[in-house]
Amino acid sequence: MNGQQHDPCALAVQAHAGGSIGEMIIHAIQRFPERVAFVEADRSIDYAALGRRIGQALAALRSLGLRRGDCVMQLSGNRSEVFAVMAAAYLMGLRSVTLHALGGYEDHAYIVGDAEPSVFLAEAAHRERALALRAACPGVAHWFAHDACADLADFWALALSLEPAPLRSEARPEDIIRLAYTGGTTGRPKGVMLANRSVWMQAVLLMAARGMRAGMRVLCPTPISHGAGAMIVPTLASGGRIILQRGFDPDRFIDALQAQRAHAAFLVPTMIYRLLDHPRCAGADFSSLELLSYGAAPMAPARIREALARFGPVLAQSYGQSECPSNILHLTPEDHRRTDIDVLASAGMPYPGVTVALFDAEDRPVADGAVGELCVRSPLVMDGYWKQPELTRQTLRGGWLHTGDLARRDANGYYHLVDRRKDMLISGGFNVYPREVEDVIAQHPAVAAVAVIGVPDERWGEAVKAVVVRHPGAQVEGEALRALVRQAKGAVCTPKTVDFVDALPLTPLGKPDKKQLRAHYWQGQARAIH
Template sequence: MVTVPDIIQQSAFQFPDRCAISVGDNELTFSEVDDRASRLAQIILDMGISRGERIALLAMNETEFFEVQVAAIRAGVALVPLNFRLAVPELTYIMENSEPMLLITGPGFHEIGNELGCPNRLALGNDYEQALQSVSPLDRSPIDASQICSVLYTSGTTGRPKGSLISNQALWARIVSFTLEYKPDPSDVFLQGLPLFHIAANVSFTYAYNGATNVVVRDFNPADVIQTLEDKKISDALFVPTMINLLINHPDIESVDLSTLDFVAYGASTIPPSVLTKAIEVFDADFCQLFGMTETSGCTALRPEDHDPENKPHLLASAGVVAHGFEVRVVNDKDVDVSIGEVGEVICRGPALMDGYLGAEEATASALRGGWMHTGDMGKLDEDGYLYITDRKKDMIISGGENIYPREVEDVLFTHNDVHSAAVIGIPNEKWGEQVHAIVVLQPDCSLSEMDLLVYARENLAGYKVPKSVEFVEELPTNATGKVLKKILREPYWEGHQRQVH
């Protein structure tokens, strides 16, 4: 059996009393996380949950996140971290698809947990703490590299969420790659600005493995984050471009002491070069971008030395070069490499890739054909090996760093009795990068208002997926087979933009 190291064990041995994770006023040391994770692992096994089965977590960013993931690994089960922003019907689908044997809920989500239905329940709080103290820590055993340790839900062209199966090997490969790219040090204090149900959790695990403290933002608020940067003497931080834009344009940024901040990582979506230039000036820190997706982790990196507005301004629009641990190609529809400067689909491979999609063999075979992950992103390579993302093969919208899949939104709109047909696209938005825009054809003799349709959508979708604008038209442009031509719908909004993503 091939094994991989434990995420927390070494840091707990070297730095037992150092803060491992801090969320608000709550903190846990490395030794506490280590002990609590082993106790929770024992509870999982005592519930009769077998190796290879799954558990789920529905909570905002909490100090317990580390111990829950580590416990899952030690118990040989996979964690399904649920997006707390989803509506109950969306959560229900993921629960039914992943069939977790245990659901752990955080403050504010206990009642929703009751609606989701699960054989076993734990609620973070007093009962959870008592449960931990009622058992002895699980004895350590080797960690099987091939065992699935997490199921991270994403979506595909069908619009239904798909669970990416991440093995212990893939997680370890991601930690190694992030370590080589970000170069974390035990003395670092890392600010995690993103939700931990997101792939960004892998970055937090990287800093934890390297003995650094994680300061985790529970709910992003620019003023609070700016103050945290100063108060906690943050050295390293991770944000999405929308967050960076909000921070650098907030009035408090001019008076805060950022002298300890020397490294800013970003990803999840592209960033306008003008915003990046200002951010480099405001933060006066090294910047590093990783481009990738849930299924792959960061497969290319735009490293600090390439964030040079004066001498290398053209690179600020780039996604960088191949990251450590990956191979990257740009290919045509036959998976043949295209020429330098020619646009094709970005594909990659390496040990950090997912094993596949849970219960979706056809989608897995399509995405991983030939052993390469087909990202659905269109891009081109220059003569120096730098990748430039130009468009999306898929119609996914990225708004504020969150992935939004048009089909999910369209399916909800179609359920309204007054809607005949609908197409959802992403259009430019200076604040969020893109916003969700719905183009709707009504049933004959119906007079549905934009507000009524938006209220209906909000009842059935997470807030960030609800369209920000609606356009009513007589008909949608389609091809000979009836497929809506979204490129035509997007063109008026993206005219004058160099690329159809922000």
């Protein structure tokens, strides 16, 4: 101490500042150098080679002048190079932004302008989009491609020309190392600021609570630019392998699962439905599968039971949002096996380290069993919205993350998501929660998918409408589905009309796009609510 006095509280704060996502990555590379880290089509990369690639990315980014707090942005499908650049950003304390490859140009251009990246990397498949963005966003200093590409410099040619930098984490726990932009289905995308602390805890919780054992082979067809990317570090930290696919196709998924003897996968519900409905599903070998994790949207209880019957007791559900990434509530495989109570319609119980409360419109706790806004406290919670202090104050008011989701807690401690606050409709003066109506209709064996929305109505203000996709060859009439809801939920929740369609519109993340559905029925209206 050299005779100096030190505040014990300040020393304790320093002693508590441990743990970073970068250190998890470094330790995995050191612990498992000869194991395969990534498999991509006809190539694979081991942990040692992955470490060299991250070191090369570090050297390249530093040579371009990037420093802590700068931003690096990527537009690419699933490939290990994307993760290598993300890892380099985490180690340097940069802000990593990964655009969804299927996102629209206007959203992409807005995000580039908002996030202010110093470096933009695309892959050749997205060359035209990258060039259009470069023309529209002159403030970005450096434009690169992940591979040889006309009119864009090759990032890895630069990286390979440099000596790999040592793998060392320079990021502080409070550094914002990820800007996760929301999907933009309502208004402009918002940049969710995730600190090193949050990204690290997300990985730890996935390891601890999602049932990811050591050495798992994880099949990943969903975009690592978004939710699936959270599975990478937990898999590597336990010596596992990530099998990357570029988009979901049931045939390719089944082929890879069987060839690689994959143990785990993360899918959104619409993908699971496609898999269950595929002709090969009945005869495919799913015996290697130990964990099928699903999220991003609710899954109909009837289809959960169908999946359990086909895949076995391997399903795990996770509910979260970008503002508290991945991990708010979860249903474990054991929860899925419970027969003493019905839990399949629920979103589960809170993850360890996550505190949940339900508040009314005045931010007061609701009575047991009542519907309230689901609010969260946890080290996971975002630091706020990038460049939006007023929205940050509103969303984090009272020291709670206000999710905008309405839920109730049952007598057994399971939380049931009723709907998004913005999705609730008012019909004849009564609140109707579309999710509850969807769950009833989805129980009918002829229904493959359903979305419930409010449409303009002179008498009711908003009339309940169900938009339904039938299973191929199945038949059901609208009146039968209306009767099902009437019996289960009563007249107020019963759809006034049922439309049958070949497919529901989906967002780039595979969620039913209710904004697009509503637009069809609200054309010509002065406002989208009555």
